[in-house]
Amino acid sequence: MDFNDAPEEAAFRAEARSWLEKTLGMPNAKASLRVEGPDAIKAAKGYQTKKAEAGYAGLTWRKDVGGREMPPIFSVIFGQEEQKFQAPTGPFAIGLGMCIPTVIAFHSTQGIKRYVPPALRGEEIWCQLFSEPSAGSDVAGLKTRAVKDGGAWVINGQKVWTSGAHYSDYGILLARTNPEKEKHKGLTMFVVNMKAPGVEVRPIHQMSGGSNFNEVYFNDVRISDSERLGDVGNGWNVALVTLMNERLAVGGSSGPEYAEILELARNTPSPSGKGTLLQDQAFRERLASWYVSAEGYTLGKYRTMTALSKGQTPGPESSIGKILNANRMQDIGNAAIEAEDHFGIISDPALAPMQGAFHNAYMWAPGLRIAGGTDEILRNIIAERVLGLPQDVRVDKGVAYKDLPSGR
Amino acid sequence: MNFDFSDDQKMLRDQARKYLDDKCNRKAVREVLNDAGKSHDAALWKGVAEQGWLGVAIPEEFGGLGLGGLELCVLAEEVGRAVAPIPFSSTVYFFAEAVLASGSSAQKQALLPKLVSGELVGAFAVSEGPGAPSPASIEASFDGARLSGVKIPVTDGDIATHAVVLAREGQGLSLVIVALDQAGVKRETLTTLDPTRGHARLTFDKASAERLGKAGEGWSLTEAVFDRAAVLIAFEQLGGAQACLDMAVDYAKGRYAFSRQIGSFQAIKHKLADMYVAIELGRSNAYYGAWALSTESSQLPLAAAAARVAASDAYYFAAKENIQAHGGMGFTWEVDCHLFYRRAKLLAVQAGGPGVWKEKLVRRLELKNAA
Numbered sequence: 145m146d147f148n149d150a151p152e153e154a155a156f157r158a159e160a161r162s163w164l165e166k167t168l169g170m171p172n173a174k175a176s177l178r179v180e181g182p183d184a185i186k187a188a189k190g191y192q193t194k195k196a197e198a199g200y201a202g203l204t205w206r207k208d209v210g211g212r213e214m215p216p217i218f219s220v221i222f223g224q225e226e227q228k229f230q231a232p233t234g235p236f237a238i239g240l241g242m243c244i245p246t247v248i249a250f251h252s253t254q255g256i257k258r259y260v261p262p263a264l265r266g267e268e269i270w271c272q273l274f275s276e277p278s279a280g281s282d283v284a285g286l287k288t289r290a291v292k293d294g295g296a297w298v299i300n301g302q303k304v305w306t307s308g309a310h311y312s313d314y315g316i317l318l319a320r321t322n323p324e325k326e327k328h329k330g331l332t333m334f335v336v337n338m339k340a341p342g343v344e345v346r347p348i349h350q351m352s353g354g355s356n357f358n359e360v361y362f363n364d365v366r367i368s369d370s371e372r373l374g375d376v377g378n379g380w381n382v383a384l385v386t387l388m389n390e391r392l393a394v395g396g397s398s399g400p401e402y403a404e405i406l407e408l409a410r411n412t413p414s415p416s417g418k419g420t421l422l423q424d425q426a427f428r429e430r431l432a433s434w435y436v437s438a439e440g441y442t443l444g445k446y447r448t449m450t451a452l453s454k455g456q457t458p459g460p461e462s463s464i465g466k467i468l469n470a471n472r473m474q475d476i477g478n479a480a481i482e483a484e485d486h487f488g489i490i491s492d493p494a495l496a497p498m499q500g501a502f503h504n505a506y507m508w509a510p511g512l513r514i515a516g517g518t519d520e521i522l523r524n525i526i527a528e529r530v531l532g533l534p535q536d537v538r539v540d541k542g543v544a545y546k547d548l549p550s551g552r
Numbered sequence: 553m554n555f556d557f558s559d560d561q562k563m564l565r566d567q568a569r570k571y572l573d574d575k576c577n578r579k580a581v582r583e584v585l586n587d588a589g590k591s592h593d594a595a596l597w598k599g600v601a602e603q604g605w606l607g608v609a610i611p612e613e614f615g616g617l618g619l620g621g622l623e624l625c626v627l628a629e630e631v632g633r634a635v636a637p638i639p640f641s642s643t644v645y646f647f648a649e650a651v652l653a654s655g656s657s658a659q660k661q662a663l664l665p666k667l668v669s670g671e672l673v674g675a676f677a678v679s680e681g682p683g684a685p686s687p688a689s690i691e692a693s694f695d696g697a698r699l700s701g702v703k704i705p706v707t708d709g710d711i712a713t714h715a716v717v718l719a720r721e722g723q724g725l726s727l728v729i730v731a732l733d734q735a736g737v738k739r740e741t742l743t744t745l746d747p748t749r750g751h752a753r754l755t756f757d758k759a760s761a762e763r764l765g766k767a768g769e770g771w772s773l774t775e776a777v778f779d780r781a782a783v784l785i786a787f788e789q790l791g792g793a794q795a796c797l798d799m800a801v802d803y804a805k806g807r808y809a810f811s812r813q814i815g816s817f818q819a820i821k822h823k824l825a826d827m828y829v830a831i832e833l834g835r836s837n838a839y840y841g842a843w844a845l846s847t848e849s850s851q852l853p854l855a856a857a858a859a860r861v862a863a864s865d866a867y868y869f870a871a872k873e874n875i876q877a878h879g880g881m882g883f884t885w886e887v888d889c890h891l892f893y894r895r896a897k898l899l900a901v902q903a904g905g906p907g908v909w910k911e912k913l914v915r916r917l918e919l920k921n922a923a
Contacts, residue, residue, distance in 0.1 A: 145557060146555075180757040403921055429911075431917070432861055433861070435858060436913075440862060443836035443837060443839060450555045453553050464828075467829060468829070500913060520822065523818075526828055526829070533804060
């Protein structure tokens with residue numbers, strides 16, 4: 145048991161690190177990770193171009209599509225180093241992580257030639273258009289229609305929670321092509337040009353105040369049949385391939401952790417009025433639980449990396465990470481506000497320098513518990529795919545989509 | 553990155569599991585449970601000694617196999633999974649570790665070979681009454697040759713041949729070794745929550761004893777033994793917790809209610825998924841503890857506390873929700889759920905309960921993050 149890279153992994157890590165140092169300069173702990181806007185996108189595109197030229201983009205992909213056919217552990221290692229240098233990879237995570245692998249798996253030779261190289265070089269950004277207002281956890285229940293008209297498809301409907309739609313050039317779109325069939329069987333996947341006439345992107349105003357996601361409206365948007373991914377009616381299986389690629393994301397947690405709240409508690413009076421909050425026994429027990437959860441998550445990633453390093457495919461057990469992290473983030477944010485008692489409500493950084501991060505955690509966590517699979521869906525995944533428990537009884541089996549009750 | 557057990561260690565695990573499935577199925581556990589006069593399975597104890605398990609981490613010069621802490625972790629998990637009614641933890645994680653850490657070479661020569669062969673059963677006696685022991689609370693006393701005082705409860709104290717005892721010596725505390733088959737030692741068997749492990753009150757009245765390690769270092773030596781034992785107990789706890797999850801999954805697939813498998817209800821699925829999450833969290837922390845144990849890392853105190861806290865939580869949660877998943881059947885004597893529910897509590901309070909370990913964890917974290 146050890147935490148060392150295998151020799152070829154260590155060599156690759158050193159090579160990656162020296163390239164990152166040369167390209168991005170030394171890591172800056174103070175730099176903000178959530179920069180957006182045109183300048184940030186431009187900087188990200190520039191970085192991605194250099195990355196592709198240096199051969200670090202698409203590490204695991206086939207050679208004929210610009211990859212290096214390296215085992216997934218190398219992609220994880222490069223990602224870890226990028227994170228240390230705060231490389232601006234955010235805008236490409238969905239496109240290169242999920243959309244382009246789907247294009248590679250299902251598009252024509254010409255399609256692959258057209259879309260993969262510019263995406264790899266960061267010249268074109270992609271988004272994923274699956275969720276709808278009435279189809280979240282049950283995404284196969286989506287309504288957006290694609291109707292064949294000659295050699296093209298006409299799209300009408302609405303997508304929601306689309307990250308990066310406002311700066312994306314293309315998207316992969318799951319739409320209903322046949323409402324007479326069962327809901328999973330009447331879907332088809334397409335590549336859609338986000339600048340095409342009839343595509344309208346509107347930012348969603350989140351409860352946290354910001355706008356990181358969008359609604360996307362399709363009004364008579366025309367897509368050539370040559371932009372179809374996979375067979376007509378096979379969209380659900382194509383979507384499963386897209387979502388499978390989600391699992392390799394071995395990201396870090398993003399909120400304040402036990403170390404930050406420990407610091408806050410050191411300088412805050414305890415509710416009993418005696419000593420600091422850090423000396424309060426109830427607080428200490430919670431701190432211990434947060435530590436165990438955060439460490440367990442990090443160490444669990446090391447176990448995933450070990451499996452990758454041995455050439456095994458990590459399973460859906462990595463779903464655990466998001467359940468733990470999002471809930472811990474919410475708890476820590478909540479506890480930090482309560483720690484400062486009435487004063488904890490103040491966000492003004494001049495008055496409450498530490499509260500900003502905790503308020504942010506408190507307001508972001510509800511979204512994290514939903515995005516990319518709700519806590520409940522992730523528990524279903526663990527129960528069904530890891531523990532092998534039977535699926536819930538389905539009331540939509542054998543029923544045409546158009547006859548399903550849809551409620552709101 | 554190699555944060556996993558080796559193939560050889562996994563093979564040892566498979567062998568241990570096979571052996572215990574054969575020799576320590578639940579029927580064997582129940583024979584101890586249902587017989588008030590029995591607190592362990594003597595044949596199994598002899599068997600595991602023959603398998604070499606007692607000496608797995610003991611150097612070859614003392615008759616052991618000379619493997620390491622990782623191999624011991626692997627065995628501990630299987631012992632926990634089987635709810636084995638043997639004094640394995642008392643003898644191996646506590647007594648042997650204490651002697652290895654602090655014993656003179658004469659003490660090691662005298663005690664360890666007998667321990668490896670199964671002839672010596674060890675116990676570790678700290679507690680004297682309700683509440684977590686502290687340096688100020690220990691009343692047992694040692695005068696350099698004789699031990700007096702009362703220890704209660706002592707796990708496996710009813711069958712142990714020897715005990716390591718924490719006692720006052722002069723102004724400080726020391727660890728002492730005492731043979732239990734002498735006139736100055738009175739044993740009284742205790743009824744406890746977990747009858748598959750023996751417990752006793754040991755009363756020492758000028759019993760002949762000898763010191764283990766330096767005078768005045770008893771408390772810190774105890775803490776060091778507890779840190780190592782915490783990792784090993786964590787693996788026992790995870791073995792037990794995983795057995796609970798396996799039982800619950802199996803039952804949820806086979807039991808029908810409202811004309812469907814109960815495992816198809818989300819209320820049951822989410823419960824079992826939460827058990828899985830708690831166990832995996834425990835496992836990741838315990839693996840780190842195992843690494844720290846086997847490398848003598850300075851991270852051991854914090855890693856041990858995290859392993860112990862996570863594994864105690866996981867076992868309690870898995871044991872109680874396993875009963876719940878079994879419904880009324882789970883509340884019967886005949887169904888095995890309660891074997892784990894009982895053992896979960898014994899393991900959680902032995903060598904310091906969850907409150908004690910959470911406090912240790914935070915104290916150690918404060919040291920690490922000192923401002």
